[in-house]
Amino acid sequence: MSFKDIKGQKEAKEFFQKAVSKDRLGFFYIFAGPDGVGKGLFARELAKSLFCESGALRPGKPSVGTLDNCSSCPACLRIDSDNHPDVNWLDVRESAELVSVKDARPLQDALYLKPAEGPFKVAIVRQADRLSIAAANSLLKTLEEPPPGALLILLAAALEALPATVRSRGQVVRFYPLPRDVVEKMLCQRGLGEEEARYLAAISQGSPGRALEIAQRDGFQEKRNLVEAFAHLSKENDLKVAEELYRRAGKDAQNSMERRKRLLNLITYLLYFYRDIYLLREEAQGLLVNEDQGDLVRRLSQRLKSGAVEKIITILLETKRNLLYHSNQHLVLAVLTKEIVNLAVP
Known part of the structure; x- marks a missing residue:
């Protein structure tokens, strides 16, 4: 080097x-x-x-x-x-x-x-x-x-x-973020598959180091599991999903700051997922980053009521802020899943 x-x-x-x-x-x-x-x-x-x-x-x-x-x-x-x-x-x-x-x-x-x-x-x-x-x-x-x-x-x-x-x-x-295509190429050179490299390059916001850190924690599969869980969120399992989200972020975390960082990553996965649903409704399919779960994006796009996606994105952004400044992370996640259920479930 x-x-x-x-x-x-x-x-x-x-x-x-x-x-x-x-x-x-x-x-x-x-x-x-x-x-x-x-x-x-x-x-x-x-x-x-x-x-x-x-x-x-x-x-x-x-x-x-x-x-x-x-x-x-x-x-x-x-x-x-x-x-x-x-x-x-x-x-x-x-x-x-x-x-x-x-x-x-x-x-x-x-x-x-x-x-x-x-x-x-x-x-x-x-x-x-x-x-x-x-x-x-x-x-x-x-x-x-x-x-x-x-x-x-x-x-x-x-x-x-x-x-x-x-x-x-x-x-x-x-020092500035790198272009997405440069990050994607670097990830492919490290042995990541094209689909995973494309996704991580998009969500890492120009940071190859952050993309590799997520990849090392099997973040791509973690994202897939998380999106599936939120796609099947219900009034019966919302608190269970919040508990699992908290547990997953705390696994092997050295301290509360590391747990918070991982929680923010998980919320970022969700933000990009619901963003894709919004873009699909705006007929901007070419900008989707969750191509590996395109069927799920299309299914929720058809199921969610008008205006619900925008509200969910706002709730996720508020959740990121609350995780930064609120000491009770578990409560923040419980509120998140409850609010999304109220918007997404009839």
């Missing part, structure tokens, strides 16, 4: 190409954009370029005006395996919802150590928008007095979640 293998992100590539060609690589950058679009991959490739034994970005070497690296020298291979002494990563612990100041401090301390294999010390924080207030504040001292040769990169899906005092000190580099 190298920079040329990173799909899209033309602006980010041009930004750093310009910085490198003018020898103006800064100390602190914030990579902002949706999860799964290449922020972490780009940060890794940038780090590899700094340490690559080809010497393109190493001090004392003439600039060759490129960000690329060989990806095969010992330095590149160690960075790829997260085993380089001068490149440090910080992740949210599996059992935690936020990065604590205790978790963040070793990363900051590492920036002040003398580099072991070159002139740089690199620190990369994944999911920086989940830094606790204390952890974010502890970074300020490092930002105000950066050590020489240090490079700090924060990866954030929600830029506004970072304190303004942190945001104002960094150069924000934007």
Whole structure:
């Protein structure tokens, strides 16, 4: 893997190409954009370029005006395996919802150590928008007095979640969703079938990382089962379906935040299903994403009353908001199934 293998992100590539060609690589950058679009991959490739034994970005070497690296020298291979002494990563612990100041401090301390294999010390924080207030504040001292040769990169899906005092000190580099056809091609190259790749490319909103994450959890089959359950929703089984939805999201979840994320994915499946029903009624069959369950889409399109589909879509959008801010997720799901039954069942 190298920079040329990173799909899209033309602006980010041009930004750093310009910085490198003018020898103006800064100390602190914030990579902002949706999860799964290449922020972490780009940060890794940038780090590899700094340490690559080809010497393109190493001090004392003439600039060759490129960000690329060989990806095969010992330095590149160690960075790829997260085993380089001068490149440090910080992740949210599996059992935690936020990065604590205790978790963040070793990363900051590492920036002040003398580099072991070159002139740089690199620190990369994944999911920086989940830094606790204390952890974010502890970074300020490092930002105000950066050590020489240090490079700090924060990866954030929600830029506004970072304190303004942190945001104002960094150069924000934007990362964007990829075109659907590009994501679909990437998924097919990973071995997914065309039908599954087409569906996941549509619902992942330009994020190949999110699409692959769903695929790894057998999300395509999970979607099919969920849609079938809601297509046969009744006044006798609505609470049972809500219970199953809650149980399915919590299976192997490390914490409530992960359960919430999975619930939001499940509601997204339903949104695209009822969206397809709406599009079919508007004679826009070419835009359907649930092609594998087209018969079910057509059957419900004929069965649901006029105006019911639009109301169900509104209810699903409200459910997503409620799941974000309501602590009783089980109650939110019970209300969802009850409201859909009232609209869909005579």
